Amino acid sequence: MGGIIIIIAIFVPTVLLAALNNVYVLLMLVTTVWMGLIGFLDDYIKVFRKNKEGLNGRFKIVGQVGLGFIVGITLYLSPAAVIRENIEIKGQNHRVEAVHYAKYDIKSTSTTIPFVKNNNLDYAAAFEKFGDEAQKYGWILYVLVVIFVVTAVSNGANMARPLHTNILGWIPLKKRCLSWEAALAREPLTKVFWNTLTSWPRPAYR
Numbered sequence: 001m002g003g004i005i006i007i008i009a010i011f012v013p014t015v016l017l018a019a020l021n022n023v024y025v026l027l028m029l030v031t032t033v034w035m036g037l038i039g040f041l042d043d044y045i046k047v048f049r050k051n052k053e054g055l056n057g058r059f060k061i062v063g064q065v066g067l068g069f070i071v072g073i074t075l076y077l078s079p080a081a082v083i084r085e086n087i088e089i090k091g092q093n094h095r096v097e098a099v100h101y102a103k104y105d106i107k108s109t110s111t112t113i114p115f116v117k118n119n120n121l122d123y124a125a126a127f128e129k130f131g132d133e134a135q136k137y138g139w140i141l142y143v144l145v146v147i148f149v150v151t152a153v154s155n156g157a158n159m160a161r162p163l164h165t166n167i168l169g170w171i172p173l174k175k176r177c178l179s180w181e182a183a184l185a186r187e188p189l190t191k192v193f194w195n196t197l198t199s200w201p202r203p204a205y206r
Contacts, residue, residue: 003043007036023080027071035154038063064154068147075146076139083108085120109138 010032018025042055075081082105113119123145124138 003036003039007032023074023078027074031067031071031150034063034067060154061151064151065147068150069143071150072143072146076143079107082106083110085110109135109142111142 011029014025014029020026038055038060042060045051046054084105085108109123111121111123113121122138123141124134126141127134127137130137
């Protein structure tokens with residue numbers, strides 16, 4: 001049930017401060033509330049219905065796939081979901097991606113892959129042999145990828161639950177160790193905590 005606090009902490013500031021006419025903000029709110037409802041139903045069944053299994057896995061998958069479909073279709077249909085392509089400078093022997101962008105926004109199936117050079121990926125490029133139909137098939141692949149990402153990320157959090165539970169279990173011990181260190185050093189706890197954060201080895205830059 002702690003997820004309700006997280007949803008409120010996201011929802012209220014967003015409604016008060018964000019641009020609610022922005023398609024990405026609206027998708028974020030819908031996604032947050034949608035997934036929150038799935039989690040709420042799961043906890044409700046476990047706590048009040050005394051069913052340790054919670055919400056049936058098939059209903060969870062249906063909810064996640066349905067959300068992914070809504071997000072993908074919205075990005076496809078909304079005229080506000082556009083990109084501004086980054087321009088690449090092509091030399092004789094190499095290609096360098098510039099940091100400036102084209103002047104106009106366009107509707108495109110292109111995306112980027114983080115942490116990789118020359119990371120522009122256009123889903124329509126997989127269907128080049130279809131000619132003018134490539135863009136249409138690219139959007140179909142794009143929506144399928146969105147569904148996969150939404151479903152995978154949602155279930156990935158559940159698969160990692162034992163890991164982050166163990167990590168959270170160490171936090172009280174770490175806090176107590178820092179408190180003892182602060183008492184021995186006769187320094188404020190906040191200063192000791194900051195010194196701990198800033199004492200990690202840093203990579204050497206040349």
